[in-house]
Every structure is written in structure tokens, then in C-alpha cells.
Amino acid sequence: MRAVRILMIFVDGVGLGEADPAINPFVRARTPALRALLGGPLAGRDPVRTSAATLVPLDARLGVPGLPQSATGQTAVLTGENAPALIGRHLAAYPTPRLRALLASRGLFTVLGSRGVSAALANAYTPEYFAAVADGRLRHAAITLNAIQAGLRLRGIDDLRAGRAVYQDLTNARLRAQGIPVPPVSPEEAGARLAAIASAYRFVLFEFFQTDLAGHGRLADGVGLVERLDAFLGAVLRASDLDDTLVLLTSDHGNLEDERTGGHTLNPVPALLVGAGRDALGAGLRAITDLAPACVDALAAGGVVA
Ligand SMILES: [Zn+2]
16 A cells, blocks of 8 residues: 655664664663564564564665764765765764755755645754754754755744644653753653644654764663653554554664664664555665655655645
8 A cells, every 4th residue: 555644753873783682772672662563672684574564774884984974874864865975974963065955956855845745844943943053053954954945844842832743852851951841741642743743744754863862872771762762653653544654764874773882883774664655665775865765756656746
């Protein structure tokens, strides 16, 4: 069955590591949702196909020496272009002018917009975030940047309070710690909200990057984080109509799945596919550069738009 819509859950810094609980929090954590989908933990380098899910390992190295990084990896995910080859190296954090131009012309939000496919970024942004960008303390990472380039409305605190957005930490805990008056949200409630947002569009993306922060040792308790992510994913799936929705969880590079390094890895990253059209879309995936073309094909083929 073809997917009417795609919900992409982008988790920064999650590779497919060894199935060893001593080094991999995805194996050590209690992950009932992932285990129900895969028959085991989110680990190992082999493709998996069960009655519930398809897991395709994706190459994130793209033939460029060195450890894959976020600016080039996310640009590759969004554009389908080999961004690290284009600039000669894997680049961390923020896109360069050349990558920004590539995102503006070939980014997934741009391309879907030009094809008339409705799309949204489900994350919430604070006034403090925009102030930090305005005065140069922060720059937009690739996903936020491409959403802005494509003319998408970014969601704010009012949306978050109304349940029409999800904060990047899922639970609003970081906002509350900053004194921003927003109610706490459970990972399960965040998942239900994301599914509800997705039901109004044909493509929705949610970006979660605490996994990369944890992999760098900047957040404690990687196991707890994996368990929150699993609870969130389980709720997304329970609240989604999987007869017409494809839920796609993926990443830009490995990190959290190997605690020996404290940094990025060379591991493949998951394309975890659940719901409508998972086999058709998964069949064309080999590397992170295959994701955007596959999504465009699935959503815009035949000129069928909504
Ligand atoms: Zn990182």
C-alpha cells in the first residue's frame, strides 16, 4: 500500500552499533516499542524485516574519509546530494554558504513545496532561539534552515502550549528549567501530538538531537534518553493510521550507539520504516543520500497532491 503521508523522525547521532549491552545503550535500555517492531534491540548491521517494521542500514560515510558530521550529513539527508564530497570533508554543526545554497535549491522542504506537497516541521522554537540567531550567537542547523528557506511557518511557544508542536527534548523539561511557563509533557503525550500534527500534512519532520548530545557526554543517562525516545516512538505509532502513514526514523551519523568513543562513529544509521509503503520505500535505500529522493518519489509520484 502506498503512503499518503510520511512522518520523518530525525534522531541526530544514532547509528546501528554492536548488539553489546556493555557499550550500546540501545541494547541496555528497556525499549518495548523498538523490540516489538524488530524482535530485538535497534542494533546490528544487517537489514531486518518483520511483520511490523523494516530496518535498512544506511551508509553515512558517503565515500569521504573521516567521521561523518551533522552539517554535511543533514544536508545529505535533506537534499539527496553527497554534501561531504561536494565540500571535500565532513562538516559539523552549521551549513556553509555552499551547503546553504544547496539546501535552498534541493532541500526536501523546498522540493516538496515546489511539487505542491503539504509539509511541516513539528518542532517548537522559542523567542530566545530567534534572538540568539539574530545577534549571531547561534545559527540555524540544516533542518530549521531548509524549513525557513521553503517558507514554512516555524512553530512557537503558543503552539507548544496548544499541543500543536513538540519541543526538541520531547518533555519541555529544558524550557521549564529556563523558567519558560509551559506544562510538562510525557514522551507518550509528545508522540500522540506529533502523530496528530502529521495527520494534517503529507510530510512532517520532527528533529531530536539530544541523542547526539548524550553521545558526546553532554547529557547524562543515555539509557534513560533511549527509553524516552522509545516511549515517544511507541506513542507515535499507536496514534498514527499506519494504513496511510509511513513513519520513518533515521539519523545523520552514528554516535550514541557506541559509548567507547564519546563521539561520532563510522557505523551505518537506521532507516526504520513502519506503516504504509515501507517495503517500496525501503527497497531503494542504501545511503543517507537516498532518503530525500525516496520521499519525493513516494509523495509526489504521478502528480498526486493534496
Ligand atoms: Zn555530534
